[in-house]
Amino acid sequence: MSSTINTVAVLGGTGNIGTHIVRGLLVGGFTVTILTRANSSSPRPTFDPYPVRFLEVDYSSPSSLASAFQGQDAVVSTIATGAVQEQMKVIDAAIEAGVKRFVPSEFGVHTRKEGVEKTKLGGLLEGKRAVVDYLISKEGDISWTGLSTGLFFDSALSKGLAGINVKNGTATIVDSGNELWPASLRSHVGRTVSEILRHPDLTKNQYLATASFNVSQNQLVKLVEELTGKKLEVTNVSSKDILQQGDEKLNKGDYIGAFVAFLQVHFLADGAGNKLEEQESANEKLRLQTEDVKAALRGWLESEGLLAA
Ligand SMILES: NC(=O)c1ccc[n+]([C@@H]2O[C@H](COP(=O)([O-])OP(=O)(O)OC[C@H]3O[C@@H](n4cnc5c(N)ncnc54)[C@H](OP(=O)(O)O)[C@@H]3O)[C@@H](O)[C@H]2O)c1
Structure with a gap:
C-alpha cells in the first residue's frame, strides 16, 4: 500500500487551531474535508482561493464516522480539549475505513515528556495521553503522528x-x-502538520515537537x-x-x-x-x-x- 497522503479529513476544522491547520494543508496541496457536528454552531470559515468541503458527522455513530472517512488517507483531529475522549471511537472508525494516518488533538504541552504525567497539569491531560496510548496499541492497523507545539x-x-x-x-x-x-504561531502549526503528512514515512508512529x-x-x-x-x-x-x-x-x-x-x-x-531543545525539535527534520x-x-x-x- 502506498504511504502517500493526498486526502485529509480535519475534525474541528472550524476551530481555533483547526482553521490554521486546514489552511496549511490546502497550501500544501492536500484535498481537505472539514468534519463538523450536525448541531454545530461554529461559523464555517472560508479559505479563498482554495475549495474545501464540509461534511456533517455524528460522533456518537460509528457508521456516520466510517462513511465520512471513506476515501480519506489521513484524519487530523483538532477537536476541543473537553472532547478529546471522543477520539477513541473516531480512531476505530478511521481504521474501519482504511485511513492510513491519524493525527490526534495534541498541539500544546508535550504530553509524552517523562514526568509530565505525574504533575497536576499532567493529571488534567490524562485524556490526551490515553488517546496516544490507544494509537500505539493500534499501530498494526493505522499509523499516527502526535505534535506538541508549546503555547x-x-x-x-x-x-x-x-x-x-x-x-x-x-x-x-x-x-x-x-x-x-x-511558542508557535498558529500558522506555523498549520505548516508543520502539512509537512508531517507530506513526509509520512519520516513521521510514522512518532510524537514530534515543534515551536516557532x-x-x-x-x-x-x-x-x-x-x-x-x-x-x-x-x-x-x-x-x-x-x-x-x-x-x-x-x-x-x-x-x-x-x-x-x-x-x-x-x-x-x-x-x-x-x-524546546534543538535536539528534541522536528523543525530541522521537516x-x-x-x-x-x-x-x-x-x-x-x-x-x-x-x-x-
Ligand atoms: N498550545 C496552545 O496554546 C493551545 C491553545 C488552545 C488549544 N490547544 C489545543 O488545540 C486543540 C484544539 O483546541 P481549539 O482551541 O482549537 O479547540 P476549539 O476551537 O475550542 O474547538 C475546535 C472544534 O472542536 C469541535 N468541537 C467542540 N466541542 C466538541 C465536542 N463536544 N465534540 C466534538 N467536537 C467538538 C468544534 O467543531 P464543530 O463545531 O465544527 O463540530 C470546534 O470548532 C486541543 O487539543 C487543545 O488542547 C492548544
Whole structure:
C-alpha cells in the first residue's frame, strides 16, 4: 500500500487551531474535508482561493464516522480539549475505513515528556495521553503522528495566557520572568502538520515537537515596550501562589481555571525546563523555518491594531 497522503479529513476544522491547520494543508496541496457536528454552531470559515468541503458527522455513530472517512488517507483531529475522549471511537472508525494516518488533538504541552504525567497539569491531560496510548496499541492497523507545539503565540497573547496583556497595558510576571518557553504561531502549526503528512514515512508512529521559537516573559515585555513605545504595568507573582490558586480552583470544580494556572506554572515558572531543545525539535527534520520573535510580535500587534501607524 502506498504511504502517500493526498486526502485529509480535519475534525474541528472550524476551530481555533483547526482553521490554521486546514489552511496549511490546502497550501500544501492536500484535498481537505472539514468534519463538523450536525448541531454545530461554529461559523464555517472560508479559505479563498482554495475549495474545501464540509461534511456533517455524528460522533456518537460509528457508521456516520466510517462513511465520512471513506476515501480519506489521513484524519487530523483538532477537536476541543473537553472532547478529546471522543477520539477513541473516531480512531476505530478511521481504521474501519482504511485511513492510513491519524493525527490526534495534541498541539500544546508535550504530553509524552517523562514526568509530565505525574504533575497536576499532567493529571488534567490524562485524556490526551490515553488517546496516544490507544494509537500505539493500534499501530498494526493505522499509523499516527502526535505534535506538541508549546503555547500558541498569537492566541496566548490575545487571551493574556502568557501573562502579558497588551490591550490593558499589564504584565503578570511569574517568578523571575526569565524562564524560556516554547511558542508557535498558529500558522506555523498549520505548516508543520502539512509537512508531517507530506513526509509520512519520516513521521510514522512518532510524537514530534515543534515551536516557532523559545521566549521568556521578560523578553516579551521588553519587545512590547520597544515596539509600542509604552511601558507595561508589571506585577510579580510566585509560581507557588499560582499552583495554590490552581488547587483551589480544582477543588471548586473550575477545571478551566485550574488548567490555565497549572499551564502557566508548567511553562513560565523558574526552572520549569520546558523550552524546546534543538535536539528534541522536528523543525530541522521537516525543514521548517523558525521565526523571529520580534517580527512575530510586530505582526500580532499590527493585526490587533495595537501599533501606532
Ligand atoms: N498550545 C496552545 O496554546 C493551545 C491553545 C488552545 C488549544 N490547544 C489545543 O488545540 C486543540 C484544539 O483546541 P481549539 O482551541 O482549537 O479547540 P476549539 O476551537 O475550542 O474547538 C475546535 C472544534 O472542536 C469541535 N468541537 C467542540 N466541542 C466538541 C465536542 N463536544 N465534540 C466534538 N467536537 C467538538 C468544534 O467543531 P464543530 O463545531 O465544527 O463540530 C470546534 O470548532 C486541543 O487539543 C487543545 O488542547 C492548544
